[in-house]
Every structure is written in structure tokens, then in C-alpha cells.
Amino acid sequence: xxxxxxxxxxxxxxxxxxxxxxxxxxxxxxxGTLALEDLDLEIPDGSFFGLLGPNGAGKTxxxxxxxxxxxxxxxxxxxxxxxxxxMAARRMIGIAEQEPNLDKFLTVYETLLxxxxxxGMDGREASERAEQMIDAFDLRAKRDVEAxxxxxxxxxxxLLARALLHRPRLxxxxxxxxxxxxxxxxxxxxxxxxxxxxxxxxxxxxxxxEEAEALCDEIALISGGHIVARDSAEGLKRSHGVExxxxxxxxxxxxxxxxxxxxxxxx
Amino acid sequence: MNPLPPVEVEPHPWRGLxxxxxxxxxxxxxxxxxxxxxxxxxxxxxxxxxxLSLGDSIAEIGGFEYRVFIVPGLIAMAMAQSxxxxxxxxxxxxxxxxxxxxxxxxxxSAWQVHLxxxxxxxxxxxxxxxxxxxxALPLTGAPLEMPLELIxxxxxxxxxxxxxxxxxxxxxxxxxxxxxxxxxxxxxxxFLGGVFYSVSRLGTPWExxxxxxxxxxxxxxVRYGFLGAxxxxxxxxxxxxxxxxxxxxxxxxxxxxxxxxxxx
Numbered sequence: 198x199x200x201x202x203x204x205x206x207x208x209x210x211x212x213x214x215x216x217x218x219x220x221x222x223x224x225x226x227x228x229g230t231l232a233l234e235d236l237d238l239e240i241p242d243g244s245f246f247g248l249l250g251p252n253g254a255g256k257t258x259x260x261x262x263x264x265x266x267x268x269x270x271x272x273x274x275x276x277x278x279x280x281x282x283x284m285a286a287r288r289m290i291g292i293a294e295q296e297p298n299l300d301k302f303l304t305v306y307e308t309l310l311x312x313x314x315x316x317g318m319d320g321r322e323a324s325e326r327a328e329q330m331i332d333a334f335d336l337r338a339k340r341d342v343e344a345x346x347x348x349x350x351x352x353x354x355x356l357l358a359r360a361l362l363h364r365p366r367l368x369x370x371x372x373x374x375x376x377x378x379x380x381x382x383x384x385x386x387x388x389x390x391x392x393x394x395x396x397x398x399x400x401x402x403x404x405x406x407e408e409a410e411a412l413c414d415e416i417a418l419i420s421g422g423h424i425v426a427r428d429s430a431e432g433l434k435r436s437h438g439v440e441x442x443x444x445x446x447x448x449x450x451x452x453x454x455x456x457x458x459x460x461x462x463x464x
Numbered sequence: 465m466n467p468l469p470p471v472e473v474e475p476h477p478w479r480g481l482x483x484x485x486x487x488x489x490x491x492x493x494x495x496x497x498x499x500x501x502x503x504x505x506x507x508x509x510x511x512x513x514x515x516l517s518l519g520d521s522i523a524e525i526g527g528f529e530y531r532v533f534i535v536p537g538l539i540a541m542a543m544a545q546s547x548x549x550x551x552x553x554x555x556x557x558x559x560x561x562x563x564x565x566x567x568x569x570x571x572x573s574a575w576q577v578h579l580x581x582x583x584x585x586x587x588x589x590x591x592x593x594x595x596x597x598x599x600a601l602p603l604t605g606a607p608l609e610m611p612l613e614l615i616x617x618x619x620x621x622x623x624x625x626x627x628x629x630x631x632x633x634x635x636x637x638x639x640x641x642x643x644x645x646x647x648x649x650x651x652x653x654x655f656l657g658g659v660f661y662s663v664s665r666l667g668t669p670w671e672x673x674x675x676x677x678x679x680x681x682x683x684x685x686v687r688y689g690f691l692g693a694x695x696x697x698x699x700x701x702x703x704x705x706x707x708x709x710x711x712x713x714x715x716x717x718x719x720x721x722x723x724x725x726x727x728x
Contacts, residue, residue, distance in 0.1 A: 314487075315571075316480070
């Protein structure tokens with residue numbers, strides 16, 4: 198029996214569970230650092246959601262908590278209505294982490310094939326899908342090359358291809374375009390947009406504010422382990438009485454008045 | 465190419481485990497010179513140098529020629545060390561390079577991840593054991609008297625040392641930590657566990673002290689499987705090895721279940 202069903206999200210937003218629901222999430226690391234404190238966040242099914250914040254704000258910790266990569270201190274996570282710790286939730290998430298964490302013993306093709314297997318695909322299905330992703334991300338010439346021998350841009354492509362291989366409903370992209378050239382960045386944007394149009398919910402963290410503004414239909418600003426603002430890019434600018442998202446960012450998360458003064462001096 | 469829409473699939477109950485097992489075996493076979501050939505050659509050298517060259521000048525032990533007597537211990541040592549070093553290095557590498565995240569975020573339960581990582585070391589250990597047995601038996605004339613007991617002893621040894629490798633791989637801060645455990649703990653304890661001699665010849669108190677060495681029971685359990693004779697009862701050997709293996713497997717399972725030291 199075919200257990201695969203193509204998802205058509207957003208048909209009845211009121212009835213559909215959110216793609217991601219986080220309640221009271223707290224994470225205190227062993228050294229005492231409080232990375233997240235009683236954080237609530239809900240991301241609707243089918244949205245393109247941006248999470249912005251400075252280094253150390255808690256973005257990667259939040260993503261790690263959703264993807265079973267950190268031990269949370271408290272709180273609840275659900276993914277499309279399923280408990281975040283369960284297998285069904287994990288199957289629905291695809292993550293491309295900030296640092297290229299690729300298996301050094303595997304080629305490009307094998308990296309994708311094995312990932313499909315870990316996520317429950319059979320050999321034929323995983324192989325077909327791996328070949329599709331190799332073409333989609335222009336990795337054909339590097340198909341049989343091991344990950345450590347790839348350039349930075351190629352590794353970034355492979356990371357993204359791996360995250361999307363099992364066709365997850367929620368894709369989490371942690372700084373997906375960090376350190377990539379302009380051409381590849383636009384290529385990745387185009388693909389991610391297409392993915393979103395097909396119904397995939399995207400959670401994007403980025404330091405490129407123009408990237409968040411161009412791609413995301415909603416943005417949350419995180420600072421000190423708390424969500425400090427959340428709206429569309431236009432809504433954020435309007436509510437803070439400023440012209441650009443950069444000004445909103447500086448006002449809310451990057452030191453308030455001092456940073457605004459510095460910005461005015463630069464201008 | 466346009467992206468495909470997302471799909472909703474119920475996680476398959478065991479496919480992740482099968483693929484992780486395959487990946488671990490893939491790694492062992494890809495590095496076969498290092499993972500299989502090197503330990504086989506070093507164990508064969510021990511058999512040739514100590515057994516065939518010096519064996520004639522050493523008296524029989526327990527009614528067995530010396531070249532025959534040392535075979536089970538050398539095979540046990542090679543298998544135990546390979547199960548340990550395979551799992552400690554694969555886990556440490558996956559942690560260090562952070563590709564372990566791809567496993568931890570996948571829809572696999574803790575016991576499946578544990579079993580998948582055990583599989584690589586088990587396969588490597590079994591290949592080494594089978595190759596060494598196939599070479600050593602005709603070369604030395606060693607018998608295979610108790611195959612069922614040998615299978616039990618081998619399974620317990622592989623499980624215990626494989627779990628120990630996982631534990632060390634999880635706790636290790638550097639590559640040095642793993643080789644330290646192997647060179648300073650496992651290797652001396654195996655040598656002192658009677659690979660090359662019968663501890664009954666040591667006399668008091670060294671014989672009794674040797675009985676406190678857990679690796680002594682590993683050597684004795686495997687020796688009984690091959691020769692049908694050992695310094696202690698096979699039930700005692702298998703009982704001690706089984707208890708240690710169970711404790712180590714439980715510890716490794718605790719690490720995967722809680723994420724202790726695997727996840728911040």
C-alpha cells in the first residue's frame with residue numbers, strides 16, 4: 198500500500214494545525230547560559246517564516262530543539278499537530294544546518310541516498326529522489342565526489358538537497374546562503390520560493406535582512422531567548438515608525454538607541 | 465527543475481535502522497585495509513612468531529601445544545579490539561564533524577541508532593574473526609570443539625566491546641582519548657588475561673588477581689569454544705562476560721535515549 202500522500206496545505210487554515218507550535222520553550226545549557234526562556238511561537242501551515250536575530254539570540258538553539266538536536270529544559274513542541282519528539286514529526290521536518298555537516302565517507306549521491314534511507318525511503322525511491330536532487334541542485338558533475346572534496350558552494354547545495362530529499366512539509370533553513378556567491382544565492386532563493394509555492398512551510402534564519410524581506414511573508418525578531426517582535430516586513434516597519442527592516446532590527450534587537458544613533462551617523 | 469510538493473508519510477518502523485547499519489558496514493568496507501587487513505596481519509604475526517617460531521621450545525599447556533593454545537586468545541583479542549575501535553572512532557567522528565545530527569534528527573528511535581552503530585563494529589569484528597579462524601586452524605591445527613559456546617562467547621564479546629566503543633566515542637574529547645583506552649586499558653588487560661599463558665601457572669596471589677580481570681573471562685570463554693577446555697568453568701566465563709556486556713549495552717542505550725553528551 199502506498200503510504201505517501203501529497204500534501205495540499207492551506208485549504209482550511211482555521212482547521213489545519215500549525216506547521217510548528219512551540220509553548221513555553223526553555224533551554225538552559227550546562228554552563229548556565231539561558232538560551233531560550235519560556236518562548237512561544239506558532240508558524241502557520243504553508244507560511245514562509247523568517248527568524249532574525251543577532252548571534253547568540255537563540256535562533257540555532259530554537260531550531261535544534263525543534264529538530265531533536267538539543268535537550269530542552271522545558272516546554273512543548275508540536276509539528277503539524279504531532280508531538281515534536283515523535284517519529285511522525287521528525288519525518289515531516291527537513292533541516293539544512295548553518296555549518297556544512299556532511300558525512301566525510303560518502304559521495305554526493307550516497308549522502309542523499311543514505312539520508313533518504315534514514316528517513317524511511319526504500320532503496321529505489323531514495324535513489325530516484327537522489328538523482329532528481331542532484332539535477333535540481335546542479336551537482337551532476339560531482340555526483341561521485343566525496344563531501345570533503347567539494348567546494349563551499351557545492352557543499353551548501355548538497356546540504357539543501359539533503360534537507361529536501363525526503364520531501365518534508367516543514368523545511369528549516371539555518372543561514373542557507375551564508376558565504377555563498379550572489380549567483381548561487383539567487384538560484385537558491387528561486388528554488389526555495391518554488392518549494393514554498395508547492396506548499397512547503399519554510400522557517401528561515403538569516404543575517405541578510407534583504408533576504409528575509411524578499412522571501413518571508415512573516416518575520417519574527419528574537420533576542421535574548423525571547424521573541425521581541427513579529428509581523429510582516431511592512432507591518433514591522435509601520436509599527437516601529439521606520440523605513441527599513443534594518444532600522445526595525447536595530448531598534449528591537451541590536452542595542453536600541455545606541456545602534457540607531459550609529460546608523461544615523463553613518464547615513 | 466521545479467520542486468515537488470511535500471508529502472506526508474508515516475515513518476517506516478525499521479528502514480532507518482537498516483540504512484544506518486548499511487552505512488556503518490559501508491564505512492568498514494571502504495576502509496578495509498585499515499579496518500580488516502591490518503588487524504588480521506598483526507594477529508597472524510603473533511601466531512607465526514609466538515606460536516610457530518617459538519612454540520616448539522615452550523611446553524604444552526593444559527595438554528595443548530603452545531601454537532594451538534594461543535590461537536583462541538589472539539582471535540578474541542583481535543575481535544574485541546576491532547569492535548571497540550570501530551565504534552569509538554565512528555561515533556567520535558560523527559560527533560566531531562557533526563554529521564551525527566543527520567541521524568539524530570531522523571525518525572529513528574534511540575535503540576535503532578544504538579543498534580545501527582553496533583552493527584558496523586560487529587561486522588568488522590566478525591569478518592576478522594572468521595578470516596583469522598580460517599587461517600589459524602589449518603596453520604596451527606587448533607580444534608573447534610564447542611561451536612555453540614563459541615558463538616555465544618563471540619556475540620557477547622562483540623556486543624560488550626562494541627558498546628564500550630560507543631561509550632568512549634560519546635565521551636571522548638579527542639582522538640587521543642580513544643587510543644588511550646585501547647592502549648592503556650584494553651590491550652594490557654587482554655595480555656594479562658591469559659592470551660599467551662595459563663593463569664593457573666602463575667600461582668598465588670597472581671592467579672587470584674588475574675581472576676579480577678574481566679578480560680580474563682573473555683579469553684577463557686572463547687578458548688573454551690575452540691579447545692573445549694579452559695582455566696575456569698565456561699558458565700562462569702559466559703556469566704561474567706554476559707553481565708559486563710549487559711551493563712555496557714545499558715550504559716550506551718542510556719546515552720542514546722537521553723542524548724547525554726550527544727546533544728547539548
